[in-house]
Amino acid sequence: MLAEQLNKQGVIGWFSKGMSDAIVASGIGWGGTAAILVAVFVFSHYLFASTTAHISAMMLAFLTVGVHLLPPEYVVPFMLLMAAGSAIMMTLTHYATGTSPIIFGSGFVTMGTWWRVGFVMCVVELLIFAVVGSVWWKVLGFW
Numbered sequence: 001m002l003a004e005q006l007n008k009q010g011v012i013g014w015f016s017k018g019m020s021d022a023i024v025a026s027g028i029g030w031g032g033t034a035a036i037l038v039a040v041f042v043f044s045h046y047l048f049a050s051t052t053a054h055i056s057a058m059m060l061a062f063l064t065v066g067v068h069l070l071p072p073e074y075v076v077p078f079m080l081l082m083a084a085g086s087a088i089m090m091t092l093t094h095y096a097t098g099t100s101p102i103i104f105g106s107g108f109v110t111m112g113t114w115w116r117v118g119f120v121m122c123v124v125e126l127l128i129f130a131v132v133g134s135v136w137w138k139v140l141g142f143w
Helices: 001-007 011-026 030-047 051-069 072-091 099-105 112-140
Strands: none
Touching: 001 011, 001 112, 011 030, 011 051, 030 051, 030 072, 030 112, 051 072
16 A cells, blocks of 8 residues: 555655656766665665565666666666565565564564664675676676
8 A cells, every 4th residue: 555655646756756867967877877776775675664565666666767777788687686685675674574573572682783784784785696696697698
């Protein structure tokens, strides 16, 4: 319902257009554009209490911006990185996925520690996917 209402109220379209316009105005290249889109998508998960709501509300908007701003040969790797980001973002918060509140509720980790470690792990995982994945795709001849 959240995704439906955000779309119905025009929030997603407004956000997508604003982000696209800002990226175009900045003159950033395709690599920076992809990195910004993935990072904003992943870290905007702090604003959503549900992974399903976040992906339903935001994924299409970010993919649309990426498809319009990136060269065609880099669209598929971008989409795969966005899909990977959907899984990686689940480490961010104690409410990021269905099992997180159960694990957090055990009391072994403070909220601050969870958020710090989640952020660091998220950045590390994104870098691994981007760097190692890019090299691997190059070795395989995909680009």
